[in-house]
Amino acid sequence: MTGVQDVPYLVVTIGCVAAVSFLSRASFAFLPESVKLPPGVQRSLRHAPVCALAAIVAPAVFTEHGASALSVHNYRIWAVLAAGAVFAKTRNMLAMMVVGMAVFTALRLA
Amino acid sequence: MAPATLALAAWGIVTGVAMVKGGLPVGVALVFSLVAYAGTAQLATLPLILVHAPWPLVMVTATFISLRFVIFSAGIRSAFVRLPLRQRLASAYFQGDLPFVLFSKRFGTVEHDGNETHWGFYYGAALTCFVVWHVSAVAGILLGSLAPTSWGLDFAAALAITAVLIPMVTNVPAVVGLIVTSVLAVLTIRVPFRLGLLASIVCGLGAALAIETVLDRRTSPVVHTVETS
Numbered sequence: 001m002t003g004v005q006d007v008p009y010l011v012v013t014i015g016c017v018a019a020v021s022f023l024s025r026a027s028f029a030f031l032p033e034s035v036k037l038p039p040g041v042q043r044s045l046r047h048a049p050v051c052a053l054a055a056i057v058a059p060a061v062f063t064e065h066g067a068s069a070l071s072v073h074n075y076r077i078w079a080v081l082a083a084g085a086v087f088a089k090t091r092n093m094l095a096m097m098v099v100g101m102a103v104f105t106a107l108r109l110a
Numbered sequence: 111m112a113p114a115t116l117a118l119a120a121w122g123i124v125t126g127v128a129m130v131k132g133g134l135p136v137g138v139a140l141v142f143s144l145v146a147y148a149g150t151a152q153l154a155t156l157p158l159i160l161v162h163a164p165w166p167l168v169m170v171t172a173t174f175i176s177l178r179f180v181i182f183s184a185g186i187r188s189a190f191v192r193l194p195l196r197q198r199l200a201s202a203y204f205q206g207d208l209p210f211v212l213f214s215k216r217f218g219t220v221e222h223d224g225n226e227t228h229w230g231f232y233y234g235a236a237l238t239c240f241v242v243w244h245v246s247a248v249a250g251i252l253l254g255s256l257a258p259t260s261w262g263l264d265f266a267a268a269l270a271i272t273a274v275l276i277p278m279v280t281n282v283p284a285v286v287g288l289i290v291t292s293v294l295a296v297l298t299i300r301v302p303f304r305l306g307l308l309a310s311i312v313c314g315l316g317a318a319l320a321i322e323t324v325l326d327r328r329t330s331p332v333v334h335t336v337e338t339s
Contacts, residue, residue: 021147021148029202045178048174050278059307
């Protein structure tokens with residue numbers, strides 16, 4: 001069974017994401033003014049999203065059917081490299097998506 | 111503000127398309143998007159939900175991604191601190207990456223109590239983003255349901271997350287965290303329930319903080335200032 005067919009599971013997981021999303025935004029709204037965020041903690045918190053996103057995107061690009069797929073035939077690697085280069089240069093997300101999907105599709109259909 | 115909202119609309123459409131093409135039924139995707147108002151956390155937890163990963167893992171992953179909001183929350187607090195709790199919570203609900211960046215650019219760090227100018231600007235930006243986001247995400251979900259699965263649009267989710275990730279990687283510790291987490295997440299892909307994901311995040315974060323500590327010690331006479339963007 002995939003998670004999509006399990007309605008109670010969907011309620012719990014979507015509820016969790018919504019709750020975490022709100023509580024993180026409201027975190028300091030609950031705290032008294034005297035509580036400050038120390039600069040060290042602040043800098044540590046900045047690295048957490050990088051790691052969490054990397055943990056999601058790396059398997060989506062570098063694995064296939066539950067095994068690592070580090071080969072020149074893995075089109076997603078080329079597509080992400082091309083898209084990343086476009087984004088780093090232009091900071092334009094739409095251009096990045098178009099180039100990434102174009103490279104992915106062209107290699108896939110070639 | 112206009113180019114920023116255009117980018118936000120593009121990101122909303124991509125998120126909507128990616129959620130449906132990733133495998134969520136249209137109804138679930140609509141509920142998820144409208145209830146969570148979480149963008150990146152929605153995209154990141156999607157693959158976990160699809161494989162029926164344990165819900166605590168989904169929650170922890172969403173927490174890591176949302177930790178940046180804690181910084182935002184601390185950053186804008188002084189402008190709202192004198193308001194009643196209900197109004198502080200309302201301002202928090204509409205918080206997001208774009209409102210925070212716009213507010214910080216306009217006012218810097220508000221050191222004292224906020225006034226009508228702050229609140230007006232904040233809600234102007236935040237409510238605009240709120241509306242633009244939901245309209246574009248719903249449009250993306252509906253558009254996505256029309257596109258054939260053979261187009262491979264589920265890959266758009268990985269590209270969209272990459273677009274969020276790249277601007278965050280601005281220093282050596284972030285690069286180390288990125289590499290360590292990525293390598294471990296790929297190596298542990300067969301671990302049941304995607305628990306390797308959590309281990310990868312914890313190790314990557316640990317590596318980033320360790321490198322940061324070492325680098326700080328080497329440059330110890332210099333007092334670091336924390337950029338706010």
